[in-house]
Amino acid sequence: MRNNLRISRRTCLRGLGVALALPWMESKAWADPSKGAAYKPPVRLGFMYMPHGVIMERFWPADPASYLSSPPPILEPLRPVLDQCLLVKGISGVPIAPLNGAPHALELSTWLTATLPDTERRDVVNIAISADQVAANYVGGFTPLPSLELATMPQTHMEHQEGLNEAYYSHCSFRGPTQPMPAEINPRVVLKRLFQCREAGPAGAKTATASDALDRSMLDLVLGGARDLRGTLGAADQHKLDEYLDSVRSVERRIAAIQQRQIDAAKAKAGVRTGSRAFHDSAPIEIRIPEGDKRSEYMQVMCDLNVLAFQTDLTRVSTYIGSTPNGVSYPELGFADEHHSVTHHNYDPVKLDKVTKINAFNVAQFAYMVKRMASLKEGDGTLLDNCIMMWGSGLEDGNKHAREHLPFVIAGKGGGTLKTGRFLPDVKANQGDLLGTLLTCAGVPQDRPIGNATRPLTEMIAM
């Protein structure tokens, strides 16, 4: 079993001109080996966002029969993997009255919460925990990172729509009702974060391990001090400090998970079986950080990082804001129009074509990611087989800000829980229903509905 089919000891992460050591990548344990259970990779859950909706007639298939053979133009990039996708039409967004003047502040923030912000105190963030974070709370303990949040633009856009807090505009993940999760936009930083890359040989890695252990003990003491401080503070201050306590505990867990992997790696080297990962699984993919400013390359390297994080089981939950609702343009497509302004097309054919191109461009990046997942072997199938990747938008159509039939593509079989290769043309359900169903498929129990959810979408599930 100690042969060249193992994950290679050093994986080159190119683009920076350096090879970065991944010291604890050698071994991974999907399942507790003591139970002797059959090898079953975990289900991973990913979300990818595009703002401003789609041109509906060019996004939805004409009918379930022609779905696979003649996909509409916007879905064309997905053609090779359509049999591994599921399209559900008829998912409505959260009605936003009385916040009618804030369609763009709410398209992203309601997307994974299926909840309207508190309308009484609009200046502070108060919404709901998002579906990805519900999942992270449950499965996040198994991996070094509970969840991964990616984006391609700073989340600092300020537009005071309806007096709502600016954070609503560019955040979709909320760790709790009052706590938006920042997303990382720099691929280099993501890489560093995923692998704590240290440019050091085995000796360097060893001291790093020891210092990690010391850090953990130090953080324990600091946490104790923070709890004492909390006791002396007023209620509002305590609330603020709780975010700190939660975050430090999360860092501690992460260090512990990394230590565990290092122990496993050492055992594997000594010939002790620590995990049930199949040896014919694909090796970790390479990451190449682009040097130019092409949007497609930027979006794709973030896709790659997402794939790598899932493939190496660094996390099982990811959220990728392909772009926030403001200010993106797509010079690669041959026009300078900003995404937002061109979606107010008033049925001008030139603008309709431009929006179609932007939609297809975004779907193509998603397709790039899921095709990559489909090319990687894992267990008896592919990585994609064990994923649930949801692509979509928080608006149906940017022209009129409609929210009746939000566009979604679900890719991946969710470890056999989803029946793909289908287009369900009329499901009559809401965003919360869809999110809740996907969580269930990912094995995440829910003690309360996601946002406005009312029922599980059994029509999506493989019986």
Next chain:
Amino acid sequence: MGRDPLPKRVPISRLLVPLICAAALCSSVARGAEGDANDDAQWARTRAEAMKAYKSQVAPFVSTYCGRCHAGNHRKGGVSFQTALKNPAGASFKLVWERAAGQIKTHNMPPDDEDDQPSDSERAAVVEWIAGIKRLSPKDPGLFVIRRLSKVEYGNTLHDLLGVDPQVARDLPDDVFGAGYTNTLSPMLMEQYLAVANEVLDRALAPPGAPPTAVQQRLFGDDPGTEADRKVAAQKIAESLARRAYRRPPSEAEVDLLVRVFDLAAGQGKTYPEALRLMLKAILVSPQFLFITPGPSDQAEEAHAAGNVVPLDDYQLASRLSYLLWATMPDAELSALADAGKLHEPDVLAGQARRMMADPRSQELFEGFGAQWLGLDKLVGKAFDPGKFPQMNRDLRAAMYDEARLFFDSILRENRSLTTFIDGDYTFLNGTLAPIYGMEGTVSGPAMRRVKLSDANRGGILTMPGVLATSSFPNRTSPVNRGVWVLEQILGEHIPPPPPNVPALDKQSEQSVATLTVRQRTEMHRANPVCANCHKVLDPIGFGLENFDAIGRWRDHDDSGGAIDATGELPGGKRFGTPRELKRIIAAHSDEFCRNLTGKLLAYALCRQLEGYDEVVADRLADATAGDGYRMQTLVVGVVTSYPFTHRRLASRGETAHAK
């Protein structure tokens, strides 16, 4: 305790000697007990008058004209006054009233098909009352919730503490500022704090075995040699490090904890410098460092606080002041005044504020506040059509940003009148920016310098290229955006968003509008009465600036080839024909402008949205500033000595910053 001569955070040499000024007399400066009592009485009188006006005028107006759709069980459009009528001063109803005022003022409400229409004077009376709704608020400094340092503040503080380049924090996510200041903490950010702490310590301290760095020597001193002496030394070092890093004296328990971290490392066989390093790392990831927290002495006072309001302790005040004006930790002078318990004295506080404004580090007020106010923070990332504006490269954008920054700084540090923002006759240019002004013949080279402007169409922020560019589309001007910008950012008006289901404005094909000027196209708004209500005010202001293209160059014709028509008329019959005349009209509204800037600065200083009770304070501050020739430093001193800046209300049980 000087600043380290290591990487300089402030690139400008210190040209100005700190000014030592006597405190300005300002109506809102903290006063003695007698003054407080008078103030309380005046506050109560104002409230009573406002309530009387509410009962006699506003409540009947709402019942008569709005009640059929927006009261009782009726919530047409999701709008109801039912609860606001019972508690008109409730914080959550502020927005309800403000929106109502907008609708009433623009004649959007009551709807035209409603028979019962209020007279213009009734409308005006209600709108005026709504503007004064703040007077119903009881006196209150508001909550001051512990606040995480922003990315910029964190980097600067690390620099001041350990001499590292503030850029060490550059990989942290940018913060979202604004009235609703987001300062949450997430696991990702915490990981990054730990990573930055490691990086900072690697840079500031010597690797194992190497001789200590200068910073290390200053912080840790010599190794006393024996284990017992080392422990004593570690305790002293913990005390002095924590005093600076926590920006207040640490409690005994806080010092003990740091010594335990030292023991932890020493117990695992770490050398003395390594154990101290871990202790310093613990400081850098502690909440006392990452947040601005009250000192332990404050707890005792809280128990005795009358009316649940306490003055900020001197340490908190020093931090609040320092992070406002310099975006970094208090310097030695501020810290010494806090230690001496003198900083809260109004004269001392005002004097410190003036000293700090005179220092080049006060440019942080532009970086943190001014750039956002002017929208210049968006300039770097804004898309421009490269075919049309190939010159909008990084250098030109940087020059535009610097122009605004230097202009703002000149008004602050030279203590000029706020009206200079509108009608200043000078600016700052370099060779990159000069062509935008058509002055490439007189200004060259990369250095920015002060330039006197002879063309009165230029000068001031209304016509500043960076401002004009941020409010434009990538390929053309937007008179509407410019109009909104002037009304909201200069005059402080609230522009309601377009109603939902705006009727299609440009159903016309691209061809039929291609020959029209932007002005002619924009004027089509006015054909629709729903749009015209707002656009008759917005658009003319934008038209008055149409002589400036999307990157701020003067032009006589727009892209359609049509001649620019910069004439317009504002409500009240004020006419203008050139940008210069428009500026003169806007400049005449100096009171509105001053009040608007006061509110924005106060909100920034308090890191929160203003409530009714803050608006009352802002009114007084603006009056005092106007009374002193609209001087910028008078405004800043007023803000930092104001009641809400120097006091805080303690949260009642169960109340949080996010309470519903």
